[in-house]
Amino acid sequence: MHRFLAIFERDLRKFIRNPLVVAMSLLMPIIYLVILGNSFQGELKNLPVAVVDLDSGPYSRKIMELLAAVEAGPATLELVRVADQGFAMEGLRQGVFKAAIVIPGGFSRDVMRRRLSEVGLYLDNAETISAMTIRASVTAALSELRDEFVSIREERGEFRLRDMELYRKIDYDQTLIPGVVIMAIFLGAMTTGAFNMVMDKFLGVEESYFLTPLSKTDIVMGLIASGLLITTVLALVVLFLGSLMSGLFFWGGMTFMTFVLMLAVIVLSTLGLQGLMFMIMGRINHPRIVGVLGGFLNVILFFPSGAIYPIESFPGWLKAFAAVNPETYSVHAMRALLFKGAGLQAVQGDLVFLAVFAVFSVLFGMLAFKRAL
Amino acid sequence: MGNVKAIETVDLVKRYGTLTALGGVSLEVPEGEFFGLLGPNGAGKTTLIRILTTLLNPTSGTARVMGLDVVKESSNVRGLIGVVPQAMTSDLDLTGYETMDIYARFYGMHRAERRARIDELLDMVGLRDRAGDLVATYSGGMRRRLEIARGLVHKPSLLILDEPTIGLDPQSRHVVWELLERFRKADRLTILLTTHYMEEAESLCDRVAIIDYGKIVALDTVPGLKKAIPQKDSIELGVAGVDMDRAVEWVKKLPGVTSASFAESTLTVFSEHGAEAIPALMEGLRGIGGRVTKVTLKELSLEDVFIHYTGRPIREEEAKKVSFLLGAGVPSKWGK
Numbered sequence: 001m002h003r004f005l006a007i008f009e010r011d012l013r014k015f016i017r018n019p020l021v022v023a024m025s026l027l028m029p030i031i032y033l034v035i036l037g038n039s040f041q042g043e044l045k046n047l048p049v050a051v052v053d054l055d056s057g058p059y060s061r062k063i064m065e066l067l068a069a070v071e072a073g074p075a076t077l078e079l080v081r082v083a084d085q086g087f088a089m090e091g092l093r094q095g096v097f098k099a100a101i102v103i104p105g106g107f108s109r110d111v112m113r114r115r116l117s118e119v120g121l122y123l124d125n126a127e128t129i130s131a132m133t134i135r136a137s138v139t140a141a142l143s144e145l146r147d148e149f150v151s152i153r154e155e156r157g158e159f160r161l162r163d164m165e166l167y168r169k170i171d172y173d174q175t176l177i178p179g180v181v182i183m184a185i186f187l188g189a190m191t192t193g194a195f196n197m198v199m200d201k202f203l204g205v206e207e208s209y210f211l212t213p214l215s216k217t218d219i220v221m222g223l224i225a226s227g228l229l230i231t232t233v234l235a236l237v238v239l240f241l242g243s244l245m246s247g248l249f250f251w252g253g254m255t256f257m258t259f260v261l262m263l264a265v266i267v268l269s270t271l272g273l274q275g276l277m278f279m280i281m282g283r284i285n286h287p288r289i290v291g292v293l294g295g296f297l298n299v300i301l302f303f304p305s306g307a308i309y310p311i312e313s314f315p316g317w318l319k320a321f322a323a324v325n326p327e328t329y330s331v332h333a334m335r336a337l338l339f340k341g342a343g344l345q346a347v348q349g350d351l352v353f354l355a356v357f358a359v360f361s362v363l364f365g366m367l368a369f370k371r372a373l
Numbered sequence: 374m375g376n377v378k379a380i381e382t383v384d385l386v387k388r389y390g391t392l393t394a395l396g397g398v399s400l401e402v403p404e405g406e407f408f409g410l411l412g413p414n415g416a417g418k419t420t421l422i423r424i425l426t427t428l429l430n431p432t433s434g435t436a437r438v439m440g441l442d443v444v445k446e447s448s449n450v451r452g453l454i455g456v457v458p459q460a461m462t463s464d465l466d467l468t469g470y471e472t473m474d475i476y477a478r479f480y481g482m483h484r485a486e487r488r489a490r491i492d493e494l495l496d497m498v499g500l501r502d503r504a505g506d507l508v509a510t511y512s513g514g515m516r517r518r519l520e521i522a523r524g525l526v527h528k529p530s531l532l533i534l535d536e537p538t539i540g541l542d543p544q545s546r547h548v549v550w551e552l553l554e555r556f557r558k559a560d561r562l563t564i565l566l567t568t569h570y571m572e573e574a575e576s577l578c579d580r581v582a583i584i585d586y587g588k589i590v591a592l593d594t595v596p597g598l599k600k601a602i603p604q605k606d607s608i609e610l611g612v613a614g615v616d617m618d619r620a621v622e623w624v625k626k627l628p629g630v631t632s633a634s635f636a637e638s639t640l641t642v643f644s645e646h647g648a649e650a651i652p653a654l655m656e657g658l659r660g661i662g663g664r665v666t667k668v669t670l671k672e673l674s675l676e677d678v679f680i681h682y683t684g685r686p687i688r689e690e691e692a693k694k695v696s697f698l699l700g701a702g703v704p705s706k707w708g709k
Contacts, residue, residue: 014464
């Protein structure tokens, strides 16, 4: 007990002597929240679209009004009125515009004569996501115009699709919080525990431990315990700061039981990742390799976890990976606890997976570590 | 316990593949002795130390420390030895006191016991005033002193030092020597030391073993080792006013002189005890009408003994293997 606690205390002392590491461990997940929240936005906005009106009749003015309404309302489009079609096409090719809408000459006349009348929509389909959004937005806007072609106007009840959201209003930024917390846990597990062991090896400090009666279990458990404490505290601070920043004041509506479950998810996720790091880094003796592995591991664990994009839309092989990725279960459980106010029943499956993963990863991590130079 | 040997190895062999690092080392070090291990780079000193400190298992043969087998009772052996490894191994992010305290806890020492022992040791190595400073702020000599103190924190029976003064300035080196003498007297300690510095072994060690190519090639006290090799002390005398042939003939008859020769006006005399022979030589030469203009005494040093056994050529050490794919940062096994 004495011995393992000595390693534990050593790591805590070393950690607080590196305020830069402390600051970066807190700042990085928060920066991720800010960058992800503002770059991968839920809905696209301000897509530049060139509009060429070669008609200038009553119906083309009507189209312009409908498009302007989209610009003023959801702001999906940013309209640029262009006189010359060639100029619009050139701008589209150069990427100045994401789309060009061309209203041909004689459009109003054709509409009035009930002839086939078409508006040209040119899309930059090299950018799939913005092209899809513009098509949907323009089609919806112009559907109102189509109603007017109907010669006999019927009185119809207004038909509108109204979204029903199951849970209280959640901003996109807020939906990222489980992902940000799991990232804080990952970074914590990456820079404590097994990493301290790699540094000890690299600096030759390890030899002086092997010369004492410290056992392999003392060393690994001491490193994991200190890493667990540090990472759990970091994750809680990141959860709190992230919530403050995105306006998700979870503590308002959270019961004590839910908070305990949240803590359990964080602790088990941390333990699992600490063990995983020992499995991977157990035989590594240079921090350079940890640096290379770190970025790689973060990508393969974080993005398939469902923190950003729903797992259901993944291809089969990635879905299979997500099913064994511990971060998937952490994100799922945290989402349920934070947004749905769920109880034990909703997250017990996640907790069981995380607990089993933690036991096995620590066990194998211990096997990977060699008490020898 | 009087007849328990501090160190006892029997035919100790360590092989790495085809490379033999130790080729059958048998050694006995009684309790309380200051024992020196000398040898060129790659001779097997560190391998022997690592076997004795339980970091490596021997390929064959046995090694006992304080009567305990280093393989079968490795954990108990670790409790009885204090080790100062060759590389600096103290943690830079801890203070001197914390280094000692955390280390003492590895041995299960209690708080009060720890505090008293650490204060005593830090006082002895002259680091009490700096105990609260980070090790990162220490000089090389201070760090080495701290590591010696750390090796003694649990009152070991055997202290093992692997080239403790390597890379230190002469002042720090002398401080380390004084410390080792003092600790030895204070704790009735057995000390095993490896070194490259002949004067270190000569001034500190009761007995010295010279190890080369994984085998002990000589083992005795320093005077004993000197006596065993054919070289002797040499005396060079500048002589004038006498026939040199006659002088050589005459000098050879003096007791203790093993041989003599001359070149121009310089007479070279080899003797078992050079310093003792000088007055007789001076008197004798004056007696036959000669005039001594210059005397130079070259006493046989441990270095002469060392070179006698290990030869002059610089050793080609085996180059370290580095992974082609990953550079210097992979487990050494992958690199080989």
